Amino acid sequence: MNIGRNIHYFRNKNGMTQTELAHGICSKSYLSKIENNVTIPNKEIIELLFKKLDLSLATINTPLGLDKLYAKLKEWYEIIKSRDIKRAEIAKEEFSQLFNNIKNPTILIQYQLFTLRFYLLVKDFQNAYKTITELKLVEQDFKKEQIYYFYYFLGLYEYLAGNLLIALKSYSTAEKLDKELNIHEPEIYYLLSLCHIRLHHITLAIYYSNITLENSNKNMDYLRSIETQIILAINYIRINNFELAELYLIKSLNIATNINNKPLISTIKHNLGYLNSRINNHNKAINYYLESLADKSSNTVEFTNTILYLAKEYVSIGNQKEALDWILKGFKISKKNNFEIPLTKFKALYYQLKNNSEKYQKHLENIVIPYFNKMEDWNETSKYAESLADYYSQETKYKKASHYYWMANESRKKLQSEVTK
Numbered sequence: 001m002n003i004g005r006n007i008h009y010f011r012n013k014n015g016m017t018q019t020e021l022a023h024g025i026c027s028k029s030y031l032s033k034i035e036n037n038v039t040i041p042n043k044e045i046i047e048l049l050f051k052k053l054d055l056s057l058a059t060i061n062t063p064l065g066l067d068k069l070y071a072k073l074k075e076w077y078e079i080i081k082s083r084d085i086k087r088a089e090i091a092k093e094e095f096s097q098l099f100n101n102i103k104n105p106t107i108l109i110q111y112q113l114f115t116l117r118f119y120l121l122v123k124d125f126q127n128a129y130k131t132i133t134e135l136k137l138v139e140q141d142f143k144k145e146q147i148y149y150f151y152y153f154l155g156l157y158e159y160l161a162g163n164l165l166i167a168l169k170s171y172s173t174a175e176k177l178d179k180e181l182n183i184h185e186p187e188i189y190y191l192l193s194l195c196h197i198r199l200h201h202i203t204l205a206i207y208y209s210n211i212t213l214e215n216s217n218k219n220m221d222y223l224r225s226i227e228t229q230i231i232l233a234i235n236y237i238r239i240n241n242f243e244l245a246e247l248y249l250i251k252s253l254n255i256a257t258n259i260n261n262k263p264l265i266s267t268i269k270h271n272l273g274y275l276n277s278r279i280n281n282h283n284k285a286i287n288y289y290l291e292s293l294a295d296k297s298s299n300t301v302e303f304t305n306t307i308l309y310l311a312k313e314y315v316s317i318g319n320q321k322e323a324l325d326w327i328l329k330g331f332k333i334s335k336k337n338n339f340e341i342p343l344t345k346f347k348a349l350y351y352q353l354k355n356n357s358e359k360y361q362k363h364l365e366n367i368v369i370p371y372f373n374k375m376e377d378w379n380e381t382s383k384y385a386e387s388l389a390d391y392y393s394q395e396t397k398y399k400k401a402s403h404y405y406w407m408a409n410e411s412r413k414k415l416q417s418e419v420t421k
Contacts, residue, residue, distance in 0.1 A: 003046060008035040009105035009141045010053045013134070025049060055103055069107050072098075077114050080121050081187065092118055105141055113149045120156050128157055148177035152188060159195060162341065165376055168195045186215035190224060193231050200379040200415055206235050226252045226264055230271060237275050245275055266295035270306050277313060286313045304330045304342040311349060324353060344368055348384070357391060364388045369407070382411035 011021050022031040025048045026041070033039040034049075041049075076091045092115070099111050112135055119128035135150060142150060155170030171192050178188055193208035209231045216224040229248045236245035249272050256264040273288035289310040296303045307330035314323035327350050334343040348368055351360035364384050372380040389404035 003040070004035045004037040005141065006055070006103075006105055007031075007049055007053065009108075009138055010055060010103070011035075012138045012140065014053060015137065016053075021049065021052060025052070066104065066107060069098075069102070069104075070110060073107075073110050073114055077117065080114065080117050083121065085122060088118055088121060105138070106143065109135070109138060109142060109146055113146060113153065116153045116157075117149075120153065120160065123160075125157075125160070132157060144177065145181060145183070148174055148181060148183060151177070152185075152191075155195075156191060159191065164195055164198050168192075168199070171195060186212060186219065186221075186224075189215065190228060193228065197231050197234055199377065200238070202235050202238055205231060209235070222255065223261070223264075226255055226261075230264075230267060234271055234274070237271070237278055240278075242275060242279055246272075249275065262295040266292045267302070269295070270302075270309070273306075273309060273313075277309070277316075282313050282316050286310065286317075289313065299333065299337055301337075301339050301342060304334050304339055304346075307333075308342060308345055308349070315349075315353065320353060324350075327353065340371075344371060361388065361391050364391075369404075373407075373411075376414075378411040378415035382408045382415065385411060 007021075011018070018028045018031050018035075022028045025031075026034075026045055030039070030041075031049075034041050034045075073095070076088070076095060079087045079091055095111065095115075099108070102108065112131055116128055116131040116135070119125070119131060132154060139150070151170045152174035155167045155174060158164075158170060159167035171188065175188055175192065177183070178185055189208045190212040193205050193212055196202075196205035196208060209228050213225060213228045213232070216222070216228060229252045233245040233248035233252070236242070236248070249268055253265065253268045253272070256268060269288045269292040273285045273292060276282075276285035276288060289306055292306050293303065293310070296306065307326050311323045311326040311330065314320070314326065327346055330342060331346040331350065333339070334346060344367060347363055348360065351357075351363055365388060368384050369381060369388065372384065385404045385408035389401045389408060392398070392401035392404065
């Protein structure tokens with residue numbers, strides 16, 4: 001048993017400093033030597049340190065054995081990866097009881113890591129955040145594979161929270177460790193493709209999507225294959241390859257319809273709406289967006305996103321009443337659920353539609369552009385900066401117009417440099 005590592009782990013887990021733990025037992029420098037395995041303390045000091053940490057040799061030396069426990073945890077992780085929530089919940093209940101009295105750092109860290117992944121599966125973000133905070137306290141005690149899992153799951157948490165740049169950084173760290181440790185987990189490439197497509201990094205999104213598609217077909221993971229083809233379709237729409245995009249979407253829609261997967265059907269129809277909008281088939285786009293909404297849960301970011309696109313289509317055909325109705329509906333849902341990005345966009349579209357130039361200008365200048373600039377979302381920054389520049393140009397405020405035209409141009413350059421990486 002590694003006495004030093006156990007003491008170091010549980011001291012950090014309990015939020016104690018070396019001074020606090022050593023007080024009344026030994027010197028801080030001596031405790032440091034114990035934790036770093038430079039010295040082996042006598043039995044009396046071990047017992048005193050363990051007592052202060054609420055430990056015992058019985059709980060440290062787990063009767064089931066590390067290998068068996070680790071194997072059971074890996075079985076649970078495979079269930080989580082399969083996205084079978086019911087089975088994952090049953091296993092979680094079993095493990096909660098099993099790990100109640102175990103005090104082995106290696107196993108406890110592994111358990112917490114997979115528990116974090118479970119919370120992300122069931123979208124329990126409060127407990128996910130709490131687990132991340134607890135894991136950060138003992139990060140020094142991670143083994144290399146555990147560092148991989150931590151950054152992989154941290155990336156997923158940040159992605160779901162909308163922090164795309166932090167997510168991408170975490171995923172990239174996990175990807176390097178995946179290669180270094182020969183883990184070869186296909187999911188990391190799918191998540192990278194999602195992150196890059198949200199950031200409009202087209203080349204990288206296509207690169208990681210193709211890797212994911214090859215892996216999912218090889219592993220007969222047809223659900224992931226459909227999801228990846230949707231990502232590829234969106235990328236091809238963005239580079240104006242509409243024919244190839246439609247091919248991927250129609251093929252995916254047929255499979256999703258055959259297996260009656262409504263969330264996938266809804267996503268595909270949204271993107272068929274986007275495709276038709278890009279080629280100016282506005283009425284067809286509207287129909288697809290309405291069909292997409294019919295299969296979506298109403299209190300989600302995805303639902304409000306489709307509403308936003310639908311409202312823009314009504315603006316395109318000059319139906320301001322329908323556009324306004326949908327904007328107000330999307331605004332209400334976004335406000336209720338604190339969806340920051342949709343809320344920001346709905347406000348901008350509302351002011352624009354109501355010809356409230358002053359509020360539109362202030363909203364873009366003080367909220368929208370700084371927000372997307374901070375997020376390094378160069379696509380949105382360029383669009384809103386150009387719109388604001390047009391406003392100032394019409395107001396003959398040429399100095400401000402020049403500044404925002406420059407910002408729009410610089411944002412496009414940044415976007416282009418990332419697209420061609």
